[in-house]
Amino acid sequence: PLVLGLETSCDETGVGIVRGGTLLADAVASSVDQHARFGGVVPEVASRAHLEAMVPTLRRACADAGVTLNDLDAIAVTSGPGLSGALMVGVAAAKALALALGKPLYGVNHLAAHVAVDILEHGPLPQPAVAMLVSGGHSSLLMVPDVTYDVQPLGRTIDDAAGEAFDKVARLLGLGFPGGPLVDKAAREGDPAAIRFPRGLSAAHDMRDHRFDFSFSGLKTAVARWVEQREANGEPVPINDVSASFQEAVVDVLTRKAVLACQENGAEHLLIGGGVAANSRLRAMAQERCDKAGIQLRVPRPKLCTDNGAMVAALGARMVQTGRTPSDLTLPADSSMPITLVQA
Numbered sequence: 001p002l003v004l005g006l007e008t009s010c011d012e013t014g015v016g017i018v019r020g021g022t023l024l025a026d027a028v029a030s031s032v033d034q035h036a037r038f039g040g041v042v043p044e045v046a047s048r049a050h051l052e053a054m055v056p057t058l059r060r061a062c063a064d065a066g067v068t069l070n071d072l073d074a075i076a077v078t079s080g081p082g083l084s085g086a087l088m089v090g091v092a093a094a095k096a097l098a099l100a101l102g103k104p105l106y107g108v109n110h111l112a113a114h115v116a117v118d119i120l121e122h123g124p125l126p127q128p129a130v131a132m133l134v135s136g137g138h139s140s141l142l143m144v145p146d147v148t149y150d151v152q153p154l155g156r157t158i159d160d161a162a163g164e165a166f167d168k169v170a171r172l173l174g175l176g177f178p179g180g181p182l183v184d185k186a187a188r189e190g191d192p193a194a195i196r197f198p199r200g201l202s203a204a205h206d207m208r209d210h211r212f213d214f215s216f217s218g219l220k221t222a223v224a225r226w227v228e229q230r231e232a233n234g235e236p237v238p239i240n241d242v243s244a245s246f247q248e249a250v251v252d253v254l255t256r257k258a259v260l261a262c263q264e265n266g267a268e269h270l271l272i273g274g275g276v277a278a279n280s281r282l283r284a285m286a287q288e289r290c291d292k293a294g295i296q297l298r299v300p301r302p303k304l305c306t307d308n309g310a311m312v313a314a315l316g317a318r319m320v321q322t323g324r325t326p327s328d329l330t331l332p333a334d335s336s337m338p339i340t341l342v343q344a
């Protein structure tokens, strides 16, 4: 099926078009520059930017794919979770298109879409798969028997998300916003063993009570204390070494627990999705540790890890293929949609 996917949960207006498991177009307009001076995404600004970008981005996607709206078989849209006003722009646009074109509408979960996007890269998902979702608002290990309706949490962060930790550390190092890619870049020039930062929820008792959970807020505080101490002593802060050592601590815990989750749940495949999956060190260490454990690693190219419409279209297409019932036109924008609810 030829499926359109709309994504407006945060600051990216994404319009993707897929034919089955094949990517035809992935147009993304970002309002990130408008938020940079505030150090974080401003919801009102994001909503307005989505309104302005929606039609031009839709036109661009159709042109890139060489299709017209009338060719579409279905419309998929991110129903949640995300910023309420931002989600509403995408949901309203999708309803209008579905109604005007007389095509079925699928309201899907943004987090499940971060997992499903790998279909476009590496083919149908293995069943079951363990997926690690690491993004700006979430960090979870998931058992995914079927991404179109059955996603079960194994564990999650008990405080900050991994991407949030990257963004906060970037801010305290004065690197800018969004921080993930900037820390990744600085870390390439630094020594990951320069400073031994804490590995959250990795002590023996935590591996019993919080085996597949994460915690990054203590790490962020440890980085802040270390930097303050340096400054108090009048010493320069080695930004590259701090970046590399912080990144190493995050990636070490993520990859160790992800591999363990596969081993203990009989999964031969590990999928990684979400914005932090674009991180170069995470990709390298995950590959190393999966190779050693005999696990097949699947991570999409970086552009498909961060927010985009293609991931929504990929999940929508899978729902059409497996005969899931479409959503109706009362479809809500659900800002706190739980990860276990794949379709609204």
Ligand code: ATP
Pocket (backbone or CB within 6 Å): 009, 010, 081, 082, 110, 114, 134, 135, 136, 137, 138, 162, 163, 164, 166, 167, 178, 179, 180, 181, 184, 274, 275, 276, 277, 278, 279, 280, 305, 306, 307
């Ligand atoms: P969610 O998916 O939880 O709703 P979101 O949609 O805002 O949150 P994504 O777009 O999936 O988040 O990911 C954005 C996050 O990914 C940001 O925190 C950003 O710093 C982080 N990120 C992007 N690229 C990298 C990178 N190379 N290294 C580390 N983090 C990165």
Ligand code: MG
Pocket (backbone or CB within 6 Å): 010, 011, 012, 307
């Ligand atoms: Mg973004």
Ligand code: FE
Pocket (backbone or CB within 6 Å): 110, 114, 135, 136, 274, 275, 306, 307
């Ligand atoms: Fe996201």
